[in-house]
Every structure is written in C-alpha cells, then in structure tokens.
Amino acid sequence: MLLGTTSVAIQNNLIKEVQVLPMVVEGADIDDAIMVDYGSEDDFEDVAIENKIIKDPLHKGIAEHQLYSLKCVDTRCAWCFRSSSLHDSEIFKRMLSQRHATSVTIAKMVKNKYVNLKSTYTPAEIMDDMRNQYGIRMNYKKAYRSREKALEMLRGSPPKSYRKLLVFLYMVNKKNPGSFTTLHKIANGHFLYAFVALSASIRGWKYCMPTVVVDGTFLKSSYAGTMLCATVLNAAGKILPLAYAIVDSENDASWDWSFRKLKQAYGERHNMYIVSDWHDSILKKASNVYPDVPHYNFIYHVWNNVKGRFKRDHERLKPIFFAMANAYTRADFDHLMEDMDNIDDRVRGYQFDVSYEKWSIAHSTVNRSMVMTLNIAGP
Template sequence: MNYMKAWRSKERALNELRGNARESYNLIPSYLYVLQKTNLGTIVDIEKGEDDSLLFLFMALNASLRGWAKCKPIIFVDGTFLKSAYGGTLLSASAQDAGGKIFPLAFCIADSENNKSWEWFFTKLREAYGVREDQCIISDRHESIIKATNKVFIEITHGYCMFHLLSNLKTTYKKHAKEYSVPFFAAATAYTEKKFEYLMKELDKFDKRIRPYLQKNWIS
C-alpha cells in the first residue's frame, strides 16, 4: 500500500468515527444554543472574522460556575494543540476542588497561543468568574500568558508551574541536573520559611546561580 492510499484510508476511517470536520464546525452555533437551553446559566461566546470564520470560542458550564466558590482560589491555565483538519489550539482554565481533584472551569478554541487569544480568553474568564480574595493564576512561562495576565488580571499574583520551572532550571544549569528534583520539589512545597531556606541552601550547593534564577522567574 502506497502512502496516499494509506492516508486516504485513515481519513475515511476518522470521518466515520468522528464525523466530517467542516460539518462539525458548522454545528458549533447550534450546539452552543442547545447547551445554554439545557444547562441554564452556562456562558458561551463566539468571535468571528470578517469572512465569518471562527476566531475564538469560549465556554464555561453552569456546574463549573457554581462549583468555583468551593474550589481553592487558584486557576491553572494552559494550551494544547488540536489535531483536527483545521488545527488550532484549546486553551483551558481549571482549579482544584476540596478533594484535591482537577475541576474544569472554562475552555476556549483559538487559532494559536498568542497575545490576542490569551487576552480574549482571560477577559471572558474574568467576566464569567470575577476575582476572589487571594486568587492567583499558575501557568508555564509562555510570553503571551504573561502579557495577558498583566493586562487582564493585574491585581492578582501570577505564579509559574513548578514542573515547568524545574525543566527550565535543568536546561539552564545542566551540570547537576539529575540531582535538582528532590530539593527543588521539597522547597516548592515547604510550609515554613525555615524549611524552605534549608532546602534552598541545598540547591545553592549545586550552583550559586540557581537561587537568583528562581527568584527572578517564579513570579511575574
């Protein structure tokens, strides 16, 4: 079987399993209308281009809106690639409920992770959920997230995911990279200043540049 025949076979199988991508996108307005009718209180919004093409789509279910008050005031945001025929990116916001489980808050379909898409998503997120006392946002160090947070959520703290920070740390200071994990995660989850300082000194032993690097990069 040559490449093109294999590719067409795969596309046909995917269409039978998931439906045609073009037809699915055309059904989005109807789907959102029915979603709001059957899930009263759900918030949705669509922004289209001049040619009537989809630019952004926002969705926050009523169950998420009601449950947010019972979650920790920490919102985690990230983006992931969509692998459909039209590509794009799925932006998401989630929290942690009282049982320590992931609690989805909102989703957004956008063309990519860029300044405009993150700013639009954060604007809709703020309109839907507002701002709580001691609220903060956690993300990776994507430049567009940093810019959008500083513009839309200027009054709250923006911190960075410790897994991404550790990955960046290992890439920047490679000599003892395999030994950073234990003291780093222990310091990131320390509940007292004394314990935190002790663990940071353990990291200092590997490289004196680690502490200034982390102090510069863990909060925007």
C-alpha cells in the first residue's frame, strides 16, 4: 500500500487522484485492513467495487447527505461498510467495520480455562482478566455468555447431548455386555428417567457387603434434574457404585421407579439392608419395593434433626449422642441416655419416636458397619 497526499495504490490497482487521510478499508480478506480516505462518495464507491469490497448484485449502496453506507442485500449477512463526511466537506472518513470482542471471541480466548472439569473460572474472573490483560471492558451478562459458549465449545451443548442418549445407552450395552440400562419416556416422547447399572458392578455385587446406600444430588445443567445413586462397600472397604439414575427430581414417582429398576438389576440378598437420609420419598418407596429389607438412617442426619430441635444445648448433647449411636451394648446406651436426660429430657422422646434401631448400633438387627456414619453415595 502506498499512502500520499494525492494518490494511493491498493492491490496493484491505482485509485484516481483524491485527497488521502487515514481510514480503514478492508479488501477481499476481511482480516486485512488498510488505511485510506476518499475525496467523495463517488470515489468511495468506485474503489470499493474495484477492490472487491462490494460486488454487484450482492451488495448495494445507500447514499445520504453526510453518510455513505454499503451493506449486503442478503439479510443473513451482517457485513457493513460506512463512511461519513468529514466536517461537512466532500471528504468522507470512516471505519469499514469496527472490531468488537464478541462473546464468541472471548470464549475462544478463555476456553482452555475449562479443560479441567474441576475448574471454577467464573464470569467475574473473565471480566477481570479481559480488562487487565487486553483492556476489554464488558458487563457480567456478556462474560456469562462467553463462559457458556466456551463450555459448549469443549463439551458440546446439552440439547445435542440429550439427543444422543439412546446412542449412549446402546454403546454402554455393546461395550459392557451384561449391563442393565433402561429409558423411560413420557407421552410426548420426551425423556424422563434413565437408569444404568454396569456389568462390572453387577458381577461384583455378590462380593460386597449387603449394605446399599442410596442418595440423590441435583444436576447443574441447562435442564437441571437429579441424579440418584446406589453404592456399596467391597471387602476392602472401597466404594463400588451399583447404579445411577437420571430423573426430574427426588419425588415418590422417581424413587419408586429407581428402586424397582435396582431390584430388577440386582435382586435381593440375605441380610441386605438400605441406608439413606431422611427424605420422605426414600422412606416410603424403599419399604414398598423392598418390604423385607430393613431401612436405616445415617447417624449424621439424625443428629442434624436433634440439633435443629434442641438448639440451646446442642453443643453439650453432641458428644453424648454420637457415643450413644456407636455404643455396642444396650447397657452403655441406657447409661448415656441418662446423661442426656440430665441435659434435656425431651430428647429421649424424640429419639424414641425416630426408633432406636434406625440409628443405634446397639439396637440394630444387622451388622451396619461404618456406612452409618459416612455417606458413601454423597456427591
């Protein structure tokens, strides 16, 4: 490019003599910009056409008194070229296009931050980094969109992922023969529940302790939902996931469906029992699907309820309660109960209503092991 006071050369094409002032003009390659100004709107149009900035009939010009604008006639094209009069003279000076840091551009810049699944790179941090490193200022909404697009670039979009659910279940069975998978849809054909139990877990079940721990955790995605889990401990005390289900929420219908699929995949075992928190749907549906299987609660959840009801003395009650829960003889249990009565005699009535065998080792009818104090199904 040659710049002078009377002429300028662009891509070996000589523009007629015009006064030249700094201006950005983009050629055939949208990423390459040159600095030039044109003396009049006629010069502006001629140069634009000669250098393939516009091409008839795809692009058209709109002339105004102090503004010359070129834009694509195709409504799907966002291309735009504008030039305005300089101080109401015949000289037009303007940017061909203004470069903006769009959310897509920023997403490409920050997507590597999300390669690690445990990354917590927040929109607020995106705003700070863009301002400090590149001088780009943006609002929170734009930073959030950039984050979502970066995640989509790396992991795909939730709608596309859910459309592949049937393919995923098919591949699970193909690569893991003997697995148990099922999908439940509602009347309009939309996915509602999905259940997966891998063949390795089904084979390993008979070598594990018959203590099935169930729990649920909400999903952080565009469609929300809940994941229900069932886990056990093997002979070495290691966690073995039995199955998981994706459902709409923790409710009677979802737990009933999940327990029935769990029973269908694993059946029942001698001395088997279920451990969970105090969710009403779990308590009701576990007893319906497994009427002969005892159901127990985590000691920690029982304690949270005691703490919530008797807040004033909970610090004094806590060591006594956990000692009672872990006592191996009923004599020790009764002795500790008397100590608790001395602090607040109302606690005895509440614990009796809960039922001692639900949380006390001394009153348990099965060997509950350490899963009573540790939620192995937790997120």
